[in-house]
Structures are given as C-alpha cells and as structure tokens.
Amino acid sequence: MGPLLMLKITENDKRVIIALLFIIIILFVVIGLLGSLIIRTMKWQGKKCDTLVSDVVTNHIVKTPHQLRRYAAKKNIRHFIKQAWIPIIIIIVGVATYIIRNAVKNDWTYNPFNINDGFGTLFFVWDFSNIISTPESGIGVLLNWPTLINQPHFEIEAICSYVAVSFVIVGGLWYLVVAQAYLARTIRAIKLSKRVFEKSLENFDQNTPPQQPQQNNNSPVQPM
C-alpha cells in the first residue's frame, strides 16, 4: 500500500477538504460566469464591425473574403484610433504629472505607491513579515495577527501620486476595453468574411427541376 493510503484522515480534515473543494467549485463557477460575460460583451462590441462594412458589402463593391477582411481591418483600426485617443490622453496626463513632480523635486527614486507620501496612504496596510516564525525544523508557525501599519488618510504631498496613479489606472482600463473591442471586431470580420460569401448546397438536388413561380389564381386579370 502506498504511503498516501496509509494516512489517517480525521473528521476535521475531511471537513476542511470538503470546504476547500466547495470553495474551489464556487471560484470556478464565478470565473465561468465572468468569462461568459466577457464573451457576450465582445459579441456586442463586434456588431460594430457590421455597421462599418455593411454599405460596401450590400452594394457588392467588396466581392471576395480577402477584400472584406482587408477593408474591415482598415475600418477597424480607424475606429480604434477614434475610440482610443481619449484614454491615451488620460494616460499621458497621468504620466506627465508623475514626471513633472519628479523633475520639480529632483527625486527620480520616488515610488508613487508608498505609504508615506504616495498612493498607499489611501489604503489599509498590514505588516505580514513577522506573523510566521521558522524555527530550525523548517515548519512555519503562525505567531500573531498582522499589525496595521497604515490607515487611510489624505496627504497633501502625495497629491501628484493620487493624480498620476488614478489617471493611469482609469486610462489603462479604458484603453484595455477599447483594445478588447478592436479584437472583437477583428474576430467578427473574420467570421463575416467566411459567412457572407458562403455558398451552400444543403437543400440543392440536381435531379429535381427548378420550381416555376406560382401564378396567383385570385388575380383579377385572367388569361384570355
């Protein structure tokens, strides 16, 4: 018998294992729901591609899948640039604030996330360094709860870091959403290029004669 089977699992251990499994299942379910949400969002974002290329496709100016993909790529990148200039400007403002602050104080080692005069002053910060002791045996022992070393407070000196970090985070997330939309439109263009020019023989039978258009017997004009 293997060493694992020789382990004796107590009732407490069983409960802990079941709780851990339950937590893992819930975690994966939440991740699955979030992924479905992202896919739905991307499908919604990809519909913009239809608007961008529909006129050219419906007027038969684009006649091959390759032409459609190339045209859609050009239109997509243009639409991306139109959407992306605002978040890029926000990011540039944040970075410029950080550079100007460092240039004025001549301090290029400044960490904008520090808890003394940085963005960290707005958050709770705990010290986890001394809670576990490692004696000679190598097994860590939990000694104490982590100590609170910072409570949220406002610092005038940290205002440049507030502006810089918040602008960069907001602009960065916005830019990521726009990039995701660009990706979604590209995927949609590839799908459209396959589907629009698709020719199907699913219901075609060469042996059956082509159907004549049926005459309406209730028409007022009857043939002589």
Place this chain on the structure above:
Amino acid sequence: MVDLLKAFGRGILYVLAFPFFLVVLAIFAVVGFIAFIIQLVKSIIFFFTGQKFFPELPEDKELRLLKEKEEAKNKPANNEATPAAQTQQTSNNLIFEEVFDEQAFEEEPAPVITPIPTPAPKSVEEACFQDLNKKEETKEEVPPAAPIFEEVKEEEEPVIEELNVKQEEVKEELASPLTDLIKEEQHKEDPLDDFLSALEEDEIPSPQEELETYKPRGSEDSFQDEDSDDNHMGVDINYDD
C-alpha cells in the same frame, strides 16, 4: 444544477485560456498603440497639406460615386413628379410648409413637402366620392383630420398674403415707368387743358356771360318776330280744337 456544472466547466476552460487571451489582447493593444502613433504623425502631415485626418478609402470612394449616380438618376424623376404630386395631393392632406418661386426668392429655403399617410381606398366609389363624403361629415361632426386642415390654412394664409404683396410690389415696380409715360402722353393731349387755356384767353364765354345773354323762347323778343319763318318752333298756345 446542470447550469452550475456547465459554468464550472467553462470556468476551468477560461482559466486555461485566459493567459492566451491576455497575450492576444496585449498584442492588439500594442498594435493599436503603434497605429495610433503612426496616425498621429500622418495627421500632422495631413494638417499641413490640407487633407482629411482619415483619407477616403478606395472602396468608400467607389461607394460614394455609386450613390451619386443613383441620386442623379432619381433626381429628374423626382423633379417631374413633384408638380403633379403637389396638385394632386392637396386633397390628400399634404402639408405645404412653404410655397414660393425660387427665381424670385432665392434666399429662402427649398419647399419641404411632408405627406401624411392616408389609407388606400377599398373601392372605386370610396376613391371617387371620398371627398364628398368627407364634406358631408364635416358639416355634422368634426372629423379627426380637421385640425390638420386648420393648421395648414393657418400656415399657408400668411405665406400667400406675403407672396401676393410681393407680387404686387414687383408689378408696381415693373409697371411704374410705363404708367408715367402714359400719363405724360395723356397729359399732353388732355382736352381739359386746352379748354382751360382757351378760357383764360377769353375765346370761350364764361357761364355768367352766357346766362346774361340767354333769352328763353316765348319771351318778348321772340313775339316781336312772330311772323318770321325762323320762329316756327316753340309752344303754340293758340291751338284749335
């Protein structure tokens, strides 16, 4: 329960696929940023050369030309159809927002005709006698379309009045030199003026002088020349029974 398990399975797949998704997203973000920088440089060049920020793509140009051709084809047909439509649709609840002559008033905007959809007649009788029936109905009840006619009248009346006034002004302006010439010529040949000038020169006796010299028939002077042949006119009071 099945949905929960499906979501759980998807969650495992998404956890595995998430790094790849992040890589692709990062590539697109970087490509987009590079395209943005290139477009920024291009836009600076376009600004100084007077071109558009995004030049027209060949497919878009082709589409524009195609649409222009279609519009050019449809335009003559519309121009022919509009006068007939105006005359016909007056009885079909058309609202003429403005009626004007373009040559006379070029500054004013083009007339906009907004047709109100009317239901198609169900029979020939209804199509022919619809207006008569409507008139009879309006005598008894106020039909639902009545406010539209009232609104049209309220909007049209001032326009027509203004147009009439403008037309009269134009007519007066055009006719004023002609009328002056006619008046001058009439003034030259006016017999009243000749008469007045002759009167001033005493060629014609004044009415008072005529009254003084006037003698009615049958007066004393006339009886003196009773036998003369010239006085055969007058009232003969000595008539025989």
